[in-house]
Amino acid sequence: AAGVIQSPRHLIKEKRETATLKCYPIPRHDTVYWYQQGPGQDPQFLISFYEKMQSDKGSIPDRFSAQQFSDYHSELNMSSLELGDSALYFCASSLGGDRSFFGQGTRLTVV
Amino acid sequence: AQSVTQPDIHITVSEGASLELRCNYSYGATPYLFWYVQSPGQGLQLLLKYFSGDTLVQGIKGFEAEFKRSQSSFNLRKPSVHWSDAAEYFCAVGSGGGADGLTFGKGTHLIIQP
Numbered sequence: 001a002a003g004v005i006q007s008p009r010h011l012i013k014e015k016r017e018t019a020t021l022k023c024y025p026i027p028r029h030d031t032v033y034w035y036q037q038g039p040g041q042d043p044q045f046l047i048s049f050y051e052k053m054q055s056d057k058g059s060i061p062d063r064f065s066a067q068q069f070s071d072y073h074s075e076l077n078m079s080s081l082e083l084g085d086s087a088l089y090f091c092a093s094s095l096g097g098d099r100s101f102f103g104q105g106t107r108l109t110v111v
Numbered sequence: 112a113q114s115v116t117q118p119d120i121h122i123t124v125s126e127g128a129s130l131e132l133r134c135n136y137s138y139g140a141t142p143y144l145f146w147y148v149q150s151p152g153q154g155l156q157l158l159l160k161y162f163s164g165d166t167l168v169q170g171i172k173g174f175e176a177e178f179k180r181s182q183s184s185f186n187l188r189k190p191s192v193h194w195s196d197a198a199e200y201f202c203a204v205g206s207g208g209g210a211d212g213l214t215f216g217k218g219t220h221l222i223i224q225p
Contacts, residue, residue, distance in 0.1 A: 033213070042201060042215045043155070090155060092213075100205075100213060102147070102155040 002027055004093050004103035012109045013081050021076040021106045025093030031055070032074040033100060034066060035090040043090060049074055050096075081110045113138045113204050117216035124192050125224045132187040132219050134176075134202030144185040145203040145213065146176055155201065161185065172196070197223045 005024040013019050025032050034046040036059075045058035049068035060066075063081075068074045072093075078085060086109050092100040114137045124130050136142055143162050147155040159170025166178040176187045185202060199220050205213040 035213075042217045043213075044215075045213060100145075101157065 004091055004101050006089075006091050006103035006106050008106060009104065010107045010109075012111060014111055015081055015083060017081050017110075019078045019081060019108060021078070021089050021091075021108070023074045023076070023091030023093075023103060025072050025074070025091075026095075026101055029093035029095045029101075030072060031094045031096065032068055032072065033092040033094075034060075034074070034076050035092065035102075037088045037090060037105075038084075039087070041087075046076070078108075083110050086110045113142070113214045115202050115204050115214055115216035117200075117202055117219050119219045120217070121220045121222065123222040123224055126194055127191050130187075130189045130192045130196070130221070132200050132202075132221070134185045134187065134216060135183050136185060136202070136204045137183065138204050142185075143205045144176075144178060145205070146170065146174070146185075146187045147201045147203060147215075148172075149199040149201065149218075158187070158200075192221075192223055194223045194225070197221055 007022045031050045033048040035043040037043040046060040047066050048056045052068045064078050066076045088105045088107050090102050090105045092102045094100045116135045118133050145160045146158040148158050149155050158174050159168045161168045161178045168176050174189050178185050199218045201218045202216040203213040
């Protein structure tokens with residue numbers, strides 16, 4: 001069965017650079033969530049989208065933005081990267097109020 | 112605000128022994144509860160979920176969890192662990208399956224002794 005696809009799997013950026021992470025939800029899922037998991041930390045909710053509109057916002061820095069496109073894929077844009085942004089970024093998708101399925105994550109390393 | 116507490120940071124269990132991982136939640140309405148497992152270098156995998164109905168929920172890999180409203184708990188159990196169960200386990204609470212985003216516990220690191 002198709003799962004949530006995230007790209008890239010690994011990304012290395014320098015401080016103050018910009019990064020874009022992509023998430024392709026399970027087909028027909030209309031909701032996408034982004035989570036950040038720092039080293040040794042529990043996942044923290046960043047932001048979610050339902051039917052291409054932002055549905056909820058968590059602890060997402062102002063330097064980050066995200067959107068959901070007409071094909072329901074989502075992109076997380078991260079600017080002015082800081083060392084502390086190094087983390088595993090998870091995307092999850094769901095169909096309306098059903099449970100979330102997570103992708104494998106994108107490992108971002110800021111050097 | 113919703114919150115999840117996993118009181119055990121590390122748990123060590125002998126292979127073949129039974130396992131119980133504790134999870135307590137705080138939520139204003141009927142919670143949607145989840146257990147996820149994260150193996151080293153891997154993403155989160157859903158083990159099981161509770162939305163409503165039978166309070167004893169069966170999941171994958173032989174895991175089960177019991178929802179106890181009176182205790183605000185959703186403990187994860189497995190009768191006999193295998194070495195491959197060594198991983199990080201996260202309990203999470205959400206509303207409507209995740210429409211508002213899940214709140215995760217800090218995780219419990221499970222170590223399996225031979």
